[in-house]
Amino acid sequence: MxxxxxxxxxHALSDPARAAIFATIMRTGCGKACSAVAAVGDRAIPKSSLSNHFKVLREAGLIRSERHGVEVxxxxxxxxxxxxxxxxxxxxxxxYAASVGDDPRVFQEVPAT
Structure with missing residues (x-):
């Protein structure tokens, strides 16, 4: 750290797709499989783009990834x-939440992980 x-x-959170992916992971409070966040709103994210988004989030230090069988x-x-x-x-x-119409106070407290 x-x-x-x-x-x-x-930089990582400047992309709306990555911000949405990170917000989704935060909302769940637990590990999410890559495939569980393969869509932003009603738009599907191609697998190659999704892999890159996770790489950027990981390299920025926002997430850690663990392999569980064939799932990450x-x-x-x-x-x-x-x-x-x-x-x-x-x-x-x-x-970000306010810009997409979510409650702008989504994460005022540190979420439980």
């Missing part, structure tokens, strides 16, 4: 990122 950079987080489960690293950069993720995710 010492190598975590805020610009990498901002993604877990949020919210608490770790929040400890290093307090308020950064709630601000970004809540702004």
């Amino acid at each position: 010492d190598e975590l950079r805020p610009e990498a987080i901002l 489960r993604n877990h949020p690293r919210w608490e770790e990122v929040e400890a290093r950069f307090p308020g950064l993720l709630p601000g970004i995710i809540n702004a």
Whole structure:
């Protein structure tokens, strides 16, 4: 986490698809398989694009991925990122939520993981 950079987080969450994927993972509070977030709204994300989105989120330090058989489960690293950069993720995710018509106070508290 010492190598975590805020610009990498901002870059990762600047893409609406990645912000939606991360918000979905956060809402569940548990590991989500890649296939469980293969759509953003009513638009399907191609598998190759989905793999790239997860790679960017992982490299930014926002998620960690674990292989379970043929499935890869993604877990949020919210608490770790929040400890290093307090308020950064709630601000970004809540702004994203408001822009897509969700409750803009989705993540005022650190979600339980």
